[in-house]
Amino acid sequence: MDAMKRVPVREQDPKERAANFKEVCLGYNEEEAVEEAKRCLQCKNARCMQGCPVSIDIPGFIKQVAERNFAEAARVIARSSALPAICGRVCPQETQCEGVCIRGIKGEPVSIGKLERFVADWSREHGIVPEKPETTNGKKVAVIGSGPAGLTCAGDLAKLGYEVTIFEALHEPGGVLTYGIPEFRLPKETVVRAEIENVKKLGVTIETDVVVGKSVTIDELMEEEGFQAVFIGSGAGLPKFMGIPGENANGVFSANEYLTRSNLMKAFRDDYDTPIAAGKKVAVVGGGNVAMDAARTALRLGADVHIVYRRSEAELPARAEEVHHAKEEGIVFDLLTNPVEILTDENGWVKGMVVRKMELGEPDASGRRRPVEVPGSDYTIDVDTVIMSLGTSPNPLISSTTEGLEVNRWRCIVADEHNGKTTKEGVYAGGDAVTGAATVILAMEAGKAGAKGIHQFLSGEEKE
Amino acid sequence: MFQITRSEKLADKIYLMEVKAPRVAHSCEPGEFVIVKMDEKGERIPLTICDFDREAGTVTIVIQTVGASTERMVERKAGEYFQDFVGPLGNPSDFIKEDIEELKGKRYLFVAGGLGTAPVYPQVKWFHDHGLEADVIVGAKTKDLVILEEEMKAVAGNLYITTDDGSYGRKGMVTEVIRDLVEKEGKHYDVCVAIGPMIMMKFVCLLTKELNIPTIVSMNPIMVDGTGMCGACRLTVGGQVKFACVDGPEFDGHQVNFDEAMKRQQMYKTEEGRAMLRQTEGDTHHGGCGHCGGEE
Structure with a gap:
């Protein structure tokens, strides 16, 4: 095995997973985890720990994994994090621990997130529970x-x-x-x-x-x-809306509503009462993780999905892995494109969306290049559902x-x-x-x- | 879990339930609502608060069966439970913050249509409890659909009942009664509160605008969480987008865009029916409704 490269993680096939709600990433098994853990250089002054917002002793737990002491690895993580199975799945590791991993200078950084996930899943499957303090202080x-x-x-x-x-x-x-x-x-x-x-x-x-x-x-x-x-x-x-004409049409949702119906209320399952207007042709407006989640949910509910984002690919705020997965599954990215109006039929339903082309100008306060409208570039895209994913307050x-x-x-x-x-x-x-x-x-x-x-x-x- | 302490059928498809929910009973006020989710698989259903007893810790709701979840909800009997009962949500009616002396100088007219009688009742009761008197119009399609008549009689000033078919009380729509009271019977009202089906509220507002009576309506659009999170309940009031759950549910009726709100109300009509179809037809349902994607 090439030490410069990570042990690849198994994933559900894109075509197959585009039609189901099962987990995309299947995670490491024991052998894969141990092999990946051995790639860790066990740096004394570990930069990955400084890159972790909750300062998990990353070399510490990885060392235990490499030595197959999985329960001990779980204890090391538990000292800093109560939610490792979650963090191993949703943290933006590429900008945190893995982003500063020394292994990453010449090759690929250690798959810290996938190892954390492995340890958490292993300890859950083996019934390891956190220890409760014996007495409370009454406060x-x-x-x-x-x-x-x-x-x-x-x-x-x-x-x-x-x-x-x-x-x-x-x-x-x-x-x-x-x-x-x-x-x-x-x-x-x-x-x-x-x-x-x-x-x-x-x-x-x-x-x-x-x-x-x-x-x-x-x-x-x-x-x-x-x-x-x-x-x-x-x-x-609280979800944000754009304030463009037609935004209160039937078939325009906040990403919050769309995702809440599907995730919390389980509208994607037939045995739950809450409905969801899945849509056949869906535009998701926005480029963050939530936009990717909404787009990939709509895809799984059977829609053709476009992401409409006003900047270019480099500025997409979503995690790289989410963008990669979305593309693999067949989501189309309409970049440098911004909605200006939602068109409705006589019953108040969405029948299309007018969008305008954008180009990148000077950097704005966020350091990202500001999108500027291209005059006379409006055109209409054929959609029946629009999901607004513009952030929340x-x-x-x-x-x-x-x-x-x-x-x-x-x-x-x-x-x-x-x-x-x-x-x-x-x-x-x-x-x-x-x-x-x-x-x-x-x-x-x-x-x-x-x-x-x-x-x-x-x-x-x-x-x- | 929240225990149902009383369950009663009021009329066809309309049921009253009293639920033990101490936190809600402790802090709710007229005008607010709750969300009820009967079990794991049920929808979150927004329902207006009809009455409450702070001492007993109970809240009374009135439910009309419109879809799969409400059909199942009303089958619950006293002694059984709802899994979730959350609230109060929304804002209390404006008048509860007003100075009582100032309120005494104002004539209020409450207009309740059908199920709207339930949320109007605690408001009229609040007036009664504060030594004030308000006139009330209750409208229903027919005699059997008039609900809470005795309760309302006990707290209202003048109570006018009207039915579309004339089977009880006056004959005709609530708007005809308003016009008669003001134009023929010489009544003067400073504020009208109208709660009922959107179409009724729309026509009441058209009339009260003509009669120059400021009018409050209570909007009951589609909602999911009821705390401002989903934006499903958004509506346009005075040209601005508002969320019924956190900005309302009561708004200046003369500013509400009812046509848009009514279109939005239709959004899941077929979808709700869809859930029920699936339940009643099971595997034999193959997307005949044309909306459920079951054609594959």
Whole structure:
């Protein structure tokens, strides 16, 4: 085996998987994992660890894999992450741990993500459960939202002995892991539920169907229900629309709606009641991971799918692997193209979309070259469904009902990135609710920071 | 899990259920709604709150069967459970924030159409509980479909019932009653609150605009999460896009684009029927509806 090259990971055949919702990437088996682990150079000053938002001891766990001590590898990861089966699947490793791997200078970096996934899957399959602290310290902490930030914060605090209750607005815990990321990328039953169960085994209670800000306020939780600190990890749930004519037509959806119907409500399965207008010819507007997820979901529901994105391929914000998978499955990319109007029939249904060609101009504030309209380049594409995937912003339900909680002009909660501290005493926040839409792993990092901040606050170690 | 404490059929396809949901009962107000998901496979169904008892921790909802999930929901009996019951969602009616003395000087007219009687009831009751009196028009297709009459009688000022076929109360649409009250019977109203089918709310608004009566309507579009996440419930109000779940559900009726809202309401009509067809026809259903992609 060429040490410069990674052990390839097995995947479902693109043609086959385009018609099912089973996981695309099949992961490593023991032999493949051990072989890949041996490629790790065991750097003393490991750059991969610095590249990891939650600072997993990457050479440490890989060494255990190479020596076939899989249970020990799982323990090494568990010291830093409560959700390894999830992170191994959805982290943008190419810009984090793998992006700085020394192996990557001359050859391909070590497949850290796939190894993490292997260890997590192995330990789940072998019934390894996290150890619960023997006693609690009697201090109650409320966590709002059961997405990656909330689960991580809750898990860390439970390990420190706190009595943690997570309040979730939807009927299923998991946040974006449950409603947003599709089954074929992140299996719900075997991976998401299993890792949430592990967090519960640490002693965390999850109460679903509670919309904090409506069912109960933060002040009520603290004053009437005895919670001494609160962590807000409520995410960025409000979808954005373009504001172009025809956007309220039947057949125009936010990616959130489309994905929620399919992932959370399981509309893709015949035995569930929730419908989904799958569409025959679908345009997904946007170029992020969510756009790829929506496009690949529509494809699996039987549609011809185009991604319509106003910049060029180099600027696509989605993970490289998602773009690669989308192309393999037959999704067409209409790049440097921007919608200007959605056309409707007499009953209010989408019958086409007028788009305009774009070209790249000078770099904008994000450092990416700004797309500029090409005059007179409008043309109409034949679609019956349009999915808007333009990003999301935080929900104001909590900030508008909590006295003393400061938000910025994007309605993001103002919080210290090192400890999650907000402008309200005892209230901490992190994840998309603070930063606006970002990634699972960055939310987890913020959850860890919030747990640290709350622990300092409640154990009296806070220094100011 | 949320226990059903009372279940009762009010009329054809209309059922009343009282559910133990202490958090919702503790914080809900007139105008707000809940989302109910009966079991693992059910849809999330938005339903307006008809009544609540803070002490007992119960919330009353009224359900009309329109699709697979609601058909199954109403089969649940007292003592059984709904898996999920979340709320309150949306915003309370504006008047609950108003100064009581100022409210005393205003004449309110509530117009309830069919199932809309359920969300109108707690609002009228709120008026009654605060020593205020409001007139109420309840409209239904026919006598048997008039619901909550006794309850409404107990809290309303003047109660006018009208049926399309004249089988009970006055004969005709609610709009005819409004016109009669204002033009023939010399009534004056400062605010109208109209809740019912969209087509009714549209015509009430056309009339009250002509009569110069500010009108509040409660929109009940298609929703998934009910917390602002999906945007399925978006509608145009005064030229701006609003989400019924977090910006409403009550809006200035004279600003609502009803035609667009009614078109959007049709979006899943065939899809809901689709789910039911699948249930009743099972494997024998081969896409005859032309919408389910089952033709392959």
